[in-house]
Amino acid sequence: MTQALPTGTAAPGRIAAAVRLAGVSKAFGSGGGALLALDQVSLDVAPGEFVCLLGASGCGKSTLLNLVADLDAPSAGTIDVGGSRVALMFQEPALFPWLNVTANIELALKTRGVPRSERRARAAELLESVHLGGFAKKRPHQLSGGMRQRVALARALALTVAEGGDERGTVLLMDEPFGALDAMTRDLLHDEIERIWRERGLTVLFVTHNVREAVRLGDRVVLLSSRPGRVVEEFPVPMERPRRIDSTEVARLAATITDRLREEVGRHGA
Numbered sequence: 001m002t003q004a005l006p007t008g009t010a011a012p013g014r015i016a017a018a019v020r021l022a023g024v025s026k027a028f029g030s031g032g033g034a035l036l037a038l039d040q041v042s043l044d045v046a047p048g049e050f051v052c053l054l055g056a057s058g059c060g061k062s063t064l065l066n067l068v069a070d071l072d073a074p075s076a077g078t079i080d081v082g083g084s085r086v087a088l089m090f091q092e093p094a095l096f097p098w099l100n101v102t103a104n105i106e107l108a109l110k111t112r113g114v115p116r117s118e119r120r121a122r123a124a125e126l127l128e129s130v131h132l133g134g135f136a137k138k139r140p141h142q143l144s145g146g147m148r149q150r151v152a153l154a155r156a157l158a159l160t161v162a163e164g165g166d167e168r169g170t171v172l173l174m175d176e177p178f179g180a181l182d183a184m185t186r187d188l189l190h191d192e193i194e195r196i197w198r199e200r201g202l203t204v205l206f207v208t209h210n211v212r213e214a215v216r217l218g219d220r221v222v223l224l225s226s227r228p229g230r231v232v233e234e235f236p237v238p239m240e241r242p243r244r245i246d247s248t249e250v251a252r253l254a255a256t257i258t259d260r261l262r263e264e265v266g267r268h269g270a
């Protein structure tokens with residue numbers, strides 16, 4: 001099943017999808033002991049779209065992101081990211097503790113082949129963009145959890161820099177990036193990621209357990225079934241941005257999605 005693209009998201013002359021999964025299945029192990037994590041998942045994400053993936057624990061959300069990031073190969077089906085540069089960001093920021101913030105970003109730029117002479121300025125620009133300009137010399141342990149995630153976001157963006165600094169064509173995969181943060185910090189980071197997504201024209205595939213977070217951020221919420229993960233339903237999010245996570249509209253759609261999620265989890269006895 002290939003999902004229809006939301007109207008108006010793919011600009012004329014550009015590729016139709018930034019990410020296209022067609023009939024993707026993933027099994028771990030083989031023979032009788034094989035575990036089917038994903039089953040025939042088809043999903044198109046349009047360039048510049050923000051898609052949130054929701055599903056019960058163990059339904060294969062992280063597996064799906066790993067496949068899109070090319071960290072693992074599907075057992076069946078195809079994954080196409082066109083010419084996009086893909087970056088993955090996790091719940092744990094996983095920064096190098098012995099390097100300061102700037103050096104963590106510069107290292108990522110180095111792996112992208114950015115010449116040494118340009119790295120300092122590019123790192124500073126990226127840190128400004130996540131509002132950490134004043135913390136360049138700090139080491140990760142000197143920062144709050146929210147700040148560390150901002151650095152992780154800047155580093156993810158650094159891993160996708162292209163010639164001339166154009167981030168368009170970047171797919172950012174986010175695996176529960178704010179799951180370990182308190183509600184107020186998470187709220188602030190929702191505003192931040194939304195701004196950065198808009199300003200940089202990113203395509204985002206965002207995994208979360210938090211239904212309200214998915215509705216707060218997504219153009220579309222894609223619900224996966226319990227293992228094996230299949231796309232069971234998609235919910236377009238029509239509310240204007242910026243949305244408030246505690247607004248009535250967000251709560252109403254989140255309640256509908258939660259009911260559907262409960263049904264799905266109940267069906268599988270998870």
Ligand SMILES: Nc1ncnc2c1ncn2[C@@H]1O[C@H](COP(=O)(O)OP(=O)(O)OP(=O)(O)O)[C@@H](O)[C@H]1O
Nearest residue numbers: 028035037055056057058059060061062063064227
């Ligand atoms: N490398 C692996 N080898 C064997 N089984 C794996 C491997 N990676 C994932 N699995 C299994 O595949 C299933 C899907 O895992 P995955 O981590 O993708 O789920 P998830 O939806 O991200 O879970 P959660 O929401 O709890 O983070 C799980 O049953 C998991 O145990």
